[in-house]
Amino acid sequence: MLGRVLHAAAVVGFGASALLHLASFTPLGERIDNGWVVALLAGAFALLCAMLIRLRRADTPARRWKHLGIYDWRALAGRVPPPLRALVAATAAYSVLNFGLSLLAEAGAVRMASGQLLLFYLIPLMYFRFVDPERPGI
Numbered sequence: 001m002l003g004r005v006l007h008a009a010a011v012v013g014f015g016a017s018a019l020l021h022l023a024s025f026t027p028l029g030e031r032i033d034n035g036w037v038v039a040l041l042a043g044a045f046a047l048l049c050a051m052l053i054r055l056r057r058a059d060t061p062a063r064r065w066k067h068l069g070i071y072d073w074r075a076l077a078g079r080v081p082p083p084l085r086a087l088v089a090a091t092a093a094y095s096v097l098n099f100g101l102s103l104l105a106e107a108g109a110v111r112m113a114s115g116q117l118l119l120f121y122l123i124p125l126m127y128f129r130f131v132d133p134e135r136p137g138i
Contacts, residue, residue: 006050007128013043014125017117024111037113044120051124058133080130088122095119 017040023029061075077085098115102108 003054003128003132003134006047007125007132009043010047010121010125010128013040013047014118014121016040017044017114017121020110021114021118024108024114029108029110032110034109037110037117040117041113041120044117044124047124048120051127054132054134060133076127076131080126084126084130088119088126091119091122 020032020036020040023032055071061072062069063072064070080088095115095118099112102112102115
């Protein structure tokens with residue numbers, strides 16, 4: 001049940017950050033309060049923390065690297081369909097480019113942060129939809 005709530009929160013957060021990012025390219029972007037960006041950022045980090053907590057509780061595939069036990073992210077990412085993995089990679093590339101171009105163009109904090117929020121919500125969205133072992137039916 002909690003997995004579905006977290007998945008729904010990731011969907012809503014991704015949609016809100018996409019709308020905020022699109023609005024930053026219009027004159028409306030100058031009137032957007034930074035409080036919205038901070039609220040979305042807090043929601044994204046809460047979802048990322050919930051994702052990490054659920055990863056630690058679950059029987060997640062792990063491997064040894066030197067003297068450390070680390071999660072086998074390749075096994076986890078393998079549960080996500082290939083077109084959606086490409087979407088995450090494209091969103092990561094866009095986030096990096098958006099960050100750099102926003103710095104060069106002095107586009108403002110809303111455009112820069114909302115571009116990063118797309119990735120910060122997309123990762124938990126894919127996790128809670130395809131990877132979460134506590135979700136029934138997976």
